[in-house]
Amino acid sequence: MNISNPFYTCKNCWLYLGDCVEVMKEIPSNKFDMIFADPPYFLSNGSFTCQNGIAVSVVKGKWDIGGSQLDNYRFHLSWISECYRVLKPGGTIWISGTYHSIYQCAMALAEFDFKVLNDIIWFKPNASPNLSCRFFTASHESLIWARKGQKTKHIFNYDLMKNGDWGSDFIKKPNTQMRSVWAINPPKKEEKQFGKHPTQKPLELLQRIIMSCTNEGSLILDPFTGSSTTGVAAKKLGRKFVGIDIMQEYLDLSINRLEHVI
Numbered sequence: 001m002n003i004s005n006p007f008y009t010c011k012n013c014w015l016y017l018g019d020c021v022e023v024m025k026e027i028p029s030n031k032f033d034m035i036f037a038d039p040p041y042f043l044s045n046g047s048f049t050c051q052n053g054i055a056v057s058v059v060k061g062k063w064d065i066g067g068s069q070l071d072n073y074r075f076h077l078s079w080i081s082e083c084y085r086v087l088k089p090g091g092t093i094w095i096s097g098t099y100h101s102i103y104q105c106a107m108a109l110a111e112f113d114f115k116v117l118n119d120i121i122w123f124k125p126n127a128s129p130n131l132s133c134r135f136f137t138a139s140h141e142s143l144i145w146a147r148k149g150q151k152t153k154h155i156f157n158y159d160l161m162k163n164g165d166w167g168s169d170f171i172k173k174p175n176t177q178m179r180s181v182w183a184i185n186p187p188k189k190e191e192k193q194f195g196k197h198p199t200q201k202p203l204e205l206l207q208r209i210i211m212s213c214t215n216e217g218s219l220i221l222d223p224f225t226g227s228s229t230t231g232v233a234a235k236k237l238g239r240k241f242v243g244i245d246i247m248q249e250y251l252d253l254s255i256n257r258l259e260h261v262i
């Protein structure tokens, strides 16, 4: 990477501290093969979740407190605009979210020349129950996969997806095409051994994503890197990685995780 003042570097890995829009403005255009973005879902606004059978208020951090619908949409528009610029033509972006955020992200994507390739349902087999018993139990997150350019070509490692070993995913049957619903459990205990991030993604999810649409040596960006699950997966799979986060404590956790990748 040729932008100045990384917070941390190691071989093929760069972490930046700051607002992702400001940091991305320093990055030349058409640089990345893939982006994984796990932006705030803006849930820490008085809503409740269930932990060990008890209702607890959702407080993930200041960064997860949203504004009005319009403010939140403008936020998504601003980072997606920079992602569009720094992605190579034919490069792909993944955006994760729940219904609280994912439709706004999809609306913002539509402002640019992106082609949506798939929407993936990440099914969580052991999701928390719904305490109010007035709604269906939320047990999935959505992932949009989109390509920069309507007419460009993207990478899809079809055979690997079809014939790979997908561990505990009971939906994926051997030697059949990979479908758009993936059953993946939350992060394993050992993935949290260096500390906790409130919304850490499972390594299995990021490994599958990276394997599906990049090759060894590809350059990957995560503008909301958190504990750098994307970076850990990228490093394990021989890809190059740039991560950005606004919270130093999460970059400290990222460094710990990245330094222990074998």
Ligand SMILES: C[S@@+](CC[C@H](N)C(=O)[O-])C[C@H]1O[C@@H](n2cnc3c(N)ncnc32)[C@H](O)[C@@H]1O
Residues within 6 Å of the ligand: 018, 019, 020, 021, 038, 039, 040, 041, 063, 197, 199, 200, 201, 202, 223, 224, 225, 226, 227, 228, 229, 230, 244, 245, 246, 247, 250
């Ligand atoms: C949903 S979490 C990402 C979790 C990550 N995928 C992981 O596996 O650990 C979102 C992250 O974005 C960071 N963040 C929020 N607003 C940001 C901004 N404007 N620029 C950069 N990072 C931001 C938060 O500090 C948080 O760590």
